[in-house]
Amino acid sequence: MLLLMDTANIKEIKQSIEMYPIDGVTTNPSIIAKEKRDFIELLKEIRDIIGYDKMLHVQVISQKADEIVEEAKYINKEIGGNFYIKIPVIPEGIKAIKMLKGEIKTTATAVFTPQQALIAAKSGADFVAPYVNRLDNISANGIKVVSDIVKLINIYNFNTKVIAASFKNVEQIYGVCMAGAHAITVNYDMINQMIFHPMTDWSVLQFVKDWENFYGNKKIRT
Numbered sequence: 001m002l003l004l005m006d007t008a009n010i011k012e013i014k015q016s017i018e019m020y021p022i023d024g025v026t027t028n029p030s031i032i033a034k035e036k037r038d039f040i041e042l043l044k045e046i047r048d049i050i051g052y053d054k055m056l057h058v059q060v061i062s063q064k065a066d067e068i069v070e071e072a073k074y075i076n077k078e079i080g081g082n083f084y085i086k087i088p089v090i091p092e093g094i095k096a097i098k099m100l101k102g103e104i105k106t107t108a109t110a111v112f113t114p115q116q117a118l119i120a121a122k123s124g125a126d127f128v129a130p131y132v133n134r135l136d137n138i139s140a141n142g143i144k145v146v147s148d149i150v151k152l153i154n155i156y157n158f159n160t161k162v163i164a165a166s167f168k169n170v171e172q173i174y175g176v177c178m179a180g181a182h183a184i185t186v187n188y189d190m191i192n193q194m195i196f197h198p199m200t201d202w203s204v205l206q207f208v209k210d211w212e213n214f215y216g217n218k219k220i221r222t
């Protein structure tokens with residue numbers, strides 16, 4: 001299972017890379033704009049922090065295939081390393097995914113249906129990114145959509161991986177993992193929530209208390 005951070009915030013990226021087993025970073029134009037920084041300069045800083053081996057997914061802005069391809073080539077040249085260009089699954093985006101096959105790795109994004117994922121996978125996308133919480137918010141079932149996409153990819157033996165995105169609670173994350181999503185991308189709040197449990201904190205406190213009752217301030221290693 002691949003675990004990526006859905007953020008462009010330098011502090012959050014540094015902290016999560018230090019604490020957790022992170023495989024890379026995903027961004028989108030909204031996430032990037034929040035940082036109020038020069039686009040390429042910010043991406044270069046992220047690349048420096050995560051190194052050249054971890055994945056960095058960056059989204060295009062253009063909506064015409066030729067321009068999407070040009071943007072993809074430009075960002076890839078500037079950033080380098082293990083790079084994926086994120087392309088929305090509009091028709092021109094699908095065309096661009098086909099055009100980039102064999103040249104730049106692609107993540108088909110803004111996926112809301114298994115049918116979109118199927119076309120993106122057949123076009124050669126390396127990842128498809130269904131938006132779980134945004135689906136749940138429109139009374140659809142995000143986990144079911146992810147589960148169906150995973151099934152379709154297996155039925156047709158595509159090399160495409162599912163990177164489930166857009167989470168607002170850990171139950172959604174658990175659901176997509178049980179459905180066999182190959183990767184998840186989560187924000188800083190979600191990664192911390194994934195590891196949090198009040199009983200864990202209570203248990204740790206209790207262990208320390210019991211130790212101190214007998215050993216006082218004595219450490220295990222003096």
Ligand SMILES: O=C[C@H](O)COP(=O)(O)O
Nearest residue numbers: 006027028134165166167
């Ligand atoms: O790039 C896609 C994001 O993961 C969407 O997440 P969001 O619905 O929390 O904005």
